[in-house]
Amino acid sequence: MAAAEATAAAAAPLPVRDLAVVELGPLPLEVLLLALLGLTAVVILRTRELFPAALLTGVFSLINAGLFTLMDGVDVAFTEAAVGAGISTVLFLGALSMMDRSERQRPPRWRALLAVVLTGAALIYGTFDMPSYGDPQAPVHRHIAPQYLAGAEAVHIPNVVTVVLASYRGYDTLGETVVVLTAGVGVVILLGGRRRRRSAGVGSTIEAGGRDGG
Numbered sequence: 557m558a559a560a561e562a563t564a565a566a567a568a569p570l571p572v573r574d575l576a577v578v579e580l581g582p583l584p585l586e587v588l589l590l591a592l593l594g595l596t597a598v599v600i601l602r603t604r605e606l607f608p609a610a611l612l613t614g615v616f617s618l619i620n621a622g623l624f625t626l627m628d629g630v631d632v633a634f635t636e637a638a639v640g641a642g643i644s645t646v647l648f649l650g651a652l653s654m655m656d657r658s659e660r661q662r663p664p665r666w667r668a669l670l671a672v673v674l675t676g677a678a679l680i681y682g683t684f685d686m687p688s689y690g691d692p693q694a695p696v697h698r699h700i701a702p703q704y705l706a707g708a709e710a711v712h713i714p715n716v717v718t719v720v721l722a723s724y725r726g727y728d729t730l731g732e733t734v735v736v737l738t739a740g741v742g743v744v745i746l747l748g749g750r751r752r753r754r755s756a757g758v759g760s761t762i763e764a765g766g767r768d769g770g
Contacts, residue, residue: 589623604661606652614645631717639736647743 596616603609617640624633687694708719721729 583626586623586626589619589626593619593623606656607649610645610648610652613648614641617641617644628715629717630715631721643740650747 593616596612596619600609600612600616603612617636620640621633621637624630624636687696691697704716704720704724707723708716711719711723713719713722
């Protein structure tokens, strides 16, 4: 009997007041940022110079961070700004110092373009069955989200996203941090080894030139 009552309570629609107050539908500023996001992506695809493309990827991440902020995902926005616009852009610029500045011209691949267009159209068509943006009665908000909201007061953190990442998903967040740290250490080791090989090559060239001159 108790299990049946719990199942019925979980299946019953949750009142809006039990969830965070949200506005149904995207805000005008969100639509503007989404349009800028798409425009930036198109410009990145069209440019053939790698340096502007690397800078535009940072702009893309900053716009994406602003969009996440408007959607109340401040922690995700902070991560996007730090990793996407900060670290990734620095790594791209560092890689550009070791390669050509312009992209090599390649013939267009129409089959690949057709596959991408069809895949994108299928993905967009699949979004028509998704719940409305910000709908408090969406299935994802009727399962585990009420428990997160109920336990947020015990954690004493005002942002629900921070509660989930730092408390309920604490070990997952720790694992992600370790992965990012390991990747950063790997990049530093690779760049350091390249510098040592370059310095050794320059030293050998100078030494060989000295012997030839002598």
